[in-house]
Amino acid sequence: MTKISLFLICLLATAGAFGQHPVGIFDDHLDIGNPKMPGDATYDTASQVYMIKGGGANIWFNRDEFHFVYKKIKGDFILTADFEFTGDTAGAVGHRKIGWMIRQSTDEGAASANACKHIDGLVVLQWRPYRGMFMRDPEEERFYPKKGGQTIQLQRIGNVITMKIAHPGEPLQLVGSCMVDDLQKDVLAGLFICAHDSDKVAGARVWNVRIDKPVIHPYTSNPHVPPVVVHDVFASRVETIDIADGHRKVLGGFPGPVAPPPGDKPEYSPDKKYDYYSANVNGTTQIWRMRPDGSAKEQLTFDEYHNWFPHVSPDGKWLAFISYPMDIDPNAHPLYEEVMLRLMPLTTPGAARVIAYLYGGESTLHVHCWSPDSKQISLISNSEPAR
Template identity: 45%
Template sequence: MQKIYSVILLLLFHAPAWAQNNPVGIFQNHTDIGNPKMKGGATYDAATQTYQIKGGGSNIWFNRDEFHYLYNKIQGDFILTANFAFVGEKGDPHRKIGWMVRESADEAAASMNAVVHGDGLTVLQWRPLRGAYMRDPQDEIFYPKKTVFQIVQLERSGKKMIMRVANWGEPLQEVGSHDMPDLPDAVLAGLFISSHNPDDVQEAKVWNVRIDKPVASIYHPNPQIQKTLPKTQDVLGCRLETMTIADGKRKVILDSPTKLEAPNWMLDGKKLLYNAGGFIYTIPANGGTPEKLNTGSVSRINNDHGIAFDNKQLAISGGKEGTTGGSYVYVLPLAGGTPKLVTQESPSYWHGWATNHKEVVLVGQRNGSKIYNIYRANVSTGKEVALTQNTTGHVDGPEYSPDGKYIYYNANPTGTMQIWRMKPDGSGKEQMTFDENHNWFPHISPDGKWIAYISFPTDIDPNSHPSYQRVTLRLMPTAGGAPRVIAYLYGGQGTINVNSWSPDSKSISFVSNSEKAEAPVAEKSK
C-alpha cells in the first residue's frame, strides 16, 4: 500500500511545467481564475518540495477576482500551512499571495482568503456570498516590507475560518477569524497569487506546504469526561519528514496511509530508522523503499528505541514473546539480530544510552506504583538504579548529553510539563524551560549545542502526550536561552519521542500526521 501511495505522489510531483488545468505537486489542479490578461502558472521542484507560482490579475476584491490558483477539493475541517515569499521587490504594493478557500472556481465565488501583500499588509478577507463585495478585514497586521518570508495558516473548524501567521522562529499568532455558514462542506482550497495589476505578472515561492485533516476530538483533559467519550478514533496517515535547522525547510521522505513513529537518524547519515505496525524499518534519508529490520522474536515494538553512541547497538522497547501486553527493554546489534532482554519488569520504556555504551536510561513503573520514574539499567546484568523518586506528577524522555555530563528529561512537579536535566547519578536537578506549554522529549544535538523538543498545547493533561494535536517543535541552546519554534505541525505521540538529530547536527527528522487513509472527495463522486 505504501508503494502504491508513493507512486501516486511521484506522478503528481512530475506534473508538466507551467501546465494549465493539471496537477502540480500535491494539488489536483491549477488554473487562472477570472480570465486575467496576463496568464499565470506553477511548477513544483520535487527535490526541494518547493512551488514556484506566478500570476497576473487586476485584483482579488470587489465582487469578482483575477488570480492564479493551485487547489484541491477538500471536505470537512482542515488546516492549511505554508511558508510564502515574493520573488523580487518590484510590483504593486497590493500584490497578494496566500491561502484561499472558495466555493467554486467561478470568478465571483464566495471565498475566505489569508492574504500577504507586497507592502507587508497581512489580513483575513472574505466574500460571504457569490457576487458580494469582499469584506473589509476585521484585523490588520503590517510586517516590515523587507520581511524575508512569513508562515501563513488558514484553518476551517466547523463554520469558522481562522487565520494565523508567524515570522520564522515565532509561535503562530491569530490574525482574525470569521464564520462562513454558507460555504459548502466540500470546497476548493489552495495557494494563490495576484499581481494587482492587469499588465503585470508576479512570482512567489511557497514551501513547507502542508494540508492537514484533523480528526474529531475525543480527548478531554478531565479524566471523568474522558471516560464518557468513544473508545475508538479515526486513524490518520503519517509523513516521515526531515528538516534543516538553519532555515526550517522540510522534506517529506515517506508519505503513508498507515501510522509511522519516532525516527532515529542513523549515525552514518545515510538512513533513518523508525517503527510502524510493531516492527522496525530503515529507509534512505532522501527517501526510498523501507526495509524491515530483523528484531528476532520481539514484536509489538513501540516508539521508544535508539542507537548507542558506539553506532553498534540498538535499544528497543516492545512486547515479550508469549505475553499479550507490557513493554520491556531489549538491546540487539544495529544491523539486526537476536535481542537481549534488559528489563525484567514492565512497563519499561527505553529513552537513552549512556556514553559508556553499557547502560541505558528508561522510564517505568515499579513496586506497584502508578507513577513513572527514571531508572538507569546495566545492559549486561539488568540491575536498575532509580534516578527519580516521584510520588506525584510524571517524568519521561530521559536522554544523556553526548559528553555524558547530564541526563535531560521532562517532568511535571508544578502543573506544567517542562524540560529538566540532572547529573547521571540523579543529583543536581535543574529546570530548563519556563512557559505555559507542556514540553516533552528533549533531544540533544550530537555537537552538544542544542535541545530540540516538542511543545503540546495548554489545554491537555500535562502528564499525557496524545496524538492528533496542534504541536510545535522548538529549539533552545543547551547553555540556556530563549527557545524558538522550528516547525508547526499536526502530530503528537510518535512525532519526536526519540532522538532524531542528523550526525552533523544540521538536520532533524520527525513524523507529522496527514489526511485520513481514504479516497479524495473528487474520487468519491465517481
C-alpha cells in the same frame, strides 16, 4: 443526431474531465476571473518547493482575478506553508498578495476565505460570505497589527475559518476568525497569488506546504457518541528538517499513525553528564536536566507551553523538543495535536526558537532523531489519509 456527433461530444467531455494540470500535492492550477496576464505554477520534486506566478487586478468586491493552485478537500483541515515574493518587485503595487485560499468553486465570484500577505507587509484575513456578494471594508476583514511574516496557516473547523501567521522562529500568532456559511462540505483549498495590477505578473516561492486533517473530538464521555478511531483518520509522513533554515522534506508515508515507543525515558547528553527529561512541577510541563545520580536538577524552559520529548544533538550544542499548546492537559502528550518543534542552544546563551509547526505530538520525535552531523532532525507528522 448522428453516431459520429455523439462520439465527438463524449470525446470532448472526456478530454475536459482529464484536462486538469496537477502540480505537487494539488489537483490543478488555473487563472480565476480571466486576468489579462496569465499565471502558472511549477513544483520541484527535489527541493519540494512551489514556484507560482499570477496577474490579476484584485481579490475583492464581487469578483476576483488571480492564479489559484488547489485541491478539493472535504471536512476540517489545516493548511500551513512558508511564503516569499520573488522576481522583480520594484514598483509593485503595495497590495500585491500571496497566501492560502479556501473557495467554493472556480467561479470568479465564489464564496471564499483568504489568508493574505501583501508585499507592503499588510496581513489580513478577508472573506466573501456568499457567491457574488460585494466584500466590504472593514466588515469582511480581520487586520493584524504586525507587518509581514513567513509562515501562514489557514484552518477550517466546521464553518469557522481561522488565520495565523509567524515570522521565522516565533510561535504562530492569531490574525482572526470568520464564519463563511456558503462554504459547503467540499471546498477548493490551495495557494494563490495576485499582482493587484492588470498589466503585471507577480511571483512567489512557497515551501513547507502541508495539509493536515485534525482530530477534533478524539474522546467523549457520552456513551451515545462513539469515540474517534485515530487509525481511521490519520496517515503519517516521515520528514527531515534542516535546523539552519527550517526547510522540511517528506521522505515517505504510512497509511495510519506511527505508534510512539513505549515509555518516556530521560535522554542522556552525548558526554553522559546530564539526563534531559520533562516534568510538571508548577502546573506546566517543562524541560529539565539532572546529573545521572539524580542531583543538580535544573529547569531549562520557562514558558506557557507544555514541553515534552527532549533530544540532544550529537555535538551537544542543541536541544530539540515538542511544545504543546496551553489548553492541553499538562500530564498528557497526545499524538494528534497542533504542536511546535523547537530548538534551544545548550552551549551558548539563547532562547528556544520554533523550527516547525506541525500536526503530531507523542510520535513526532523518536530516539536517534538527529543526523550524525547535528544538522538535521527526522520527524513524524500526521497528514490526510490517502484517497
